[in-house]
Amino acid sequence: MDNETSILSLSIKDLFTKKMITYSIMPFIISMIVLYILFFIVAGLGIDQMTTMDVQTTQTTIQNGVPHTESFQATLAGTAIMKFLMSSALTSWIATFFIYTIGGFLTLYASIFVALIVIGFLTHNILREIQFRHYQDVELIGYSNAFESIFFTLKWVLIMIALFFLFIPLYFIPVVNVIAFNFPLYYFFHKMMTYDVSSNICTKEEDMKIRFFYGSTLRLKTLGLYLLSLIPFVIFFASVFYVIYLGHSYFIEVRKLRAED
DSSP, X not given: OOOHHHHHHHHHHHHTSHHHHHHHHHHHHHHHHHHHHHHHHHHHHHHHHHHOEEEEEEEEEEETTEEEEEEEEEEESOOHHHHHHHHSHHHHHHHHHHHHHHHHHHHHHHHHHHHHHHHHTTHHHHHHHHHHHHOTTSOOOOOOOHHHHHHHHHHHHHHHHHHXXXXXXXXXXXXXXXXXXXXXXXXHHHHHHHHHHHHHXXXXXXXXXXXXXXXXXXXXXXXXXXXXXXXXXXXXHHHHHHHHHHHHHXXXXXXXXXXXX
């Protein structure tokens, strides 16, 4: 890949142009609305589960050879443990704190997921602007279609979920659990970002060559971007930058490949 310092510098300059700042507003607004709703739904459900418990019982008796079934259903306001937690201001605060802390972490990871989906709808426009500014000699060919994009997205989501469950035993090992918890989402992040960019610029053959010769470099790039996304709220503003940065990397390599042909 070309000199990273120059690519990074050029990407930052492009990010602060009027059009790119405008593009940055949409992912921010949509992601914030979705996550705001999601956060309070999840957190609210957590508190409801702590303070209430549904009880259902069914009893069947036989009288004069005829079976009679009686059902009982009730909602109890807390078990003994929950009553203890909620009876004290301190324990109630601690329980609520943990619920919202866990909800906060889940919201952070959900923000990355949502931002990736939203930015996918803007990728083509962002890359076209980058092409107009710097790579007019490189034609945007692309190779994707709506059906293929949906298929791959669903495929990567399912693999990500499978990895989350597969790594459950590793979540209890210090240090290792940090990697295990982040790897599934990074997998999805890498796949989505590289596919969105490459499928708008390259042919399939060019994409295969770039992944073969520069796959490790691309993974390092996306890993750096993913780690940056773990800083709260950064993903809302930086998703456009990610497309710009990876776009420059792909444009440069595609230009080289086509010059060789």
